[in-house]
Amino acid sequence: MIDLYYWPTPNGWKVSIMLEECGLEYKVVPVDIGGGDQFKADFLRISPNNRMPAIVDHNPIEGGSALPIFESGAILEYLAEKTGQFLPADPAGKYKVLQWVHWQMANLGPMMGNANHFKNYGKNIAKDPSQLEYGTKRFVGEVDRLSGVMDAQLSANQFLAGNEYTIADIITWPWAFLIGRLIDESMWTSFPNLKRWVDEIHGRPAVLKGEKSEKNSASANLLRRKKKLEENYCLIKQMKK
Ligand SMILES: N[C@@H](CCC(=O)N[C@@H](CS)C(=O)NCC(=O)O)C(=O)O
Numbered sequence: 001m002i003d004l005y006y007w008p009t010p011n012g013w014k015v016s017i018m019l020e021e022c023g024l025e026y027k028v029v030p031v032d033i034g035g036g037d038q039f040k041a042d043f044l045r046i047s048p049n050n051r052m053p054a055i056v057d058h059n060p061i062e063g064g065s066a067l068p069i070f071e072s073g074a075i076l077e078y079l080a081e082k083t084g085q086f087l088p089a090d091p092a093g094k095y096k097v098l099q100w101v102h103w104q105m106a107n108l109g110p111m112m113g114n115a116n117h118f119k120n121y122g123k124n125i126a127k128d129p130s131q132l133e134y135g136t137k138r139f140v141g142e143v144d145r146l147s148g149v150m151d152a153q154l155s156a157n158q159f160l161a162g163n164e165y166t167i168a169d170i171i172t173w174p175w176a177f178l179i180g181r182l183i184d185e186s187m188w189t190s191f192p193n194l195k196r197w198v199d200e201i202h203g204r205p206a207v208l209k210g211e212k213s214e215k216n217s218a219s220a221n222l223l224r225r226k227k228k229l230e231e232n233y234c235l236i237k238q239m240k241k
Helices: 010-022 041-046 072-083 091-119 129-156 167-176 185-190 192-202 205-212 214-240
Strands: 002-006 026-030 054-057 067-070
Touching: 002 010, 010 072, 010 091, 010 167, 010 205, 041 054, 041 067, 054 072, 067 072, 072 091, 072 167, 091 129, 091 167, 129 167, 129 185, 129 192, 167 192, 185 192, 192 205
Parallel strands: 002 026
Antiparallel strands: 002 054, 054 067
């Protein structure tokens, strides 16, 4: 059994989609990042950078004690190695895929996160809206450039790392899927190959399940509500003392 420390965001979906694709059994442990769960000592022991997703594999590849892993790139590589799926074993094939995995981790994810911060989230934080202008221009511009990089690659290949669906696609899709929402839905017309790939992957049953299955959102919400009830119950008990 694998514990998935999760909250429904693009970085969380990468791992829920991978677990669904691999057919692995997992239990969702909600990390309510709006409520501060990522700073709790128990979680920091698993993920010292106070970010989800993270996993704990109770049956690690080579046996032994439970194995915690943080950072979605490392998690996907580990699950691919564990199951022998979505990552070729031969070095040439493997690094063809891993270079795109690292590309996503260092480029698309951070640039989209920052673009979203300056364009949307920052409005609630910055006192002066002009403080957001340069950041918005810089990071939205980067997302546009990166969309072009993917579009060019996908004009010559069915998938990001060639003709096979791999962890490069699984790790990139949850962010790429949201580019239109972040910039403008009209951007898709400039990147038809990217759009073709986004739609094709969205049609995969495991992607649909990983992205918004009952399993993830319902159990995350249920567990969150249960936790709140327990916390409230503790509060009431303390107040009565
Ligand atoms: N590079 C990390 C990024 C993870 C990340 O940024 N997670 C965000 C949610 S999408 C988070 O946990 N944020 C909590 C916080 O900022 O305190 C990965 O890919 O695993």
